[in-house]
Amino acid sequence: DAGITQSPRHKVTETGTPVTLRCHQTENHRYMYWYRQDPGHGLRLIHYSYGVKDTDKGEVSDGYSVSRSKTEDFLLTLESATSSQTSVYFCAISEWKGSSYNSPLHFGNGTRLTVT
């Protein structure tokens, strides 16, 4: 398995509080991603990073921010959590050798976040 660790694995928080989820990789891959999975919506991209301090928005980025100060760590922050952000969050990494045909995503085991 690709070396990807997500922390925490489970979190319950209250509406309006800030929350930070961490993704740590030991593969030295350049690309890192945050997805959320909700029933009926599959996996939706929140933000991704193509290098240290280089990030871009995905399709559901509102209410989320990210930071990548080191190759191995990609942080997802919910500035003020809302109930609609209750979800399972997956981090993924990719080597991206110029053709993603040869560079599939490797996913962590997810963080289950509940906002009450």
Place this chain on the structure above:
Amino acid sequence: DQQVKQNSPSLSVQEGRISILNCDYTNSMFDYFLWYKKYPAEGPTFLISISSIKDKNEDGRFTVFLNKSAKHLSLHIVPSQPGDSAVYFCAAGNTNAGKSTFGDGTTLTVKP
């Protein structure tokens, strides 16, 4: 506007028979396609992929077919085994874009 669609939320097949999972896409810029498998409480894992320059790719029991004119791809699993029971996600992307778009997934149940 959902660019990758898996219209069947679920599929049930008998062990030993063929499982066919379907996926449609709308974005003509997609030039690679992947299938992932997901078990409960785990992250998705890569299964098989295909480039737009091919129409078929095979890996053991798994074969992916691509019909570019119809913007349709399918995953065939032959023979199906109970351990194949999982959620299968279709994904598509553009080589230069650096990201993939996923379908909603199809839950496959293989009955012994």
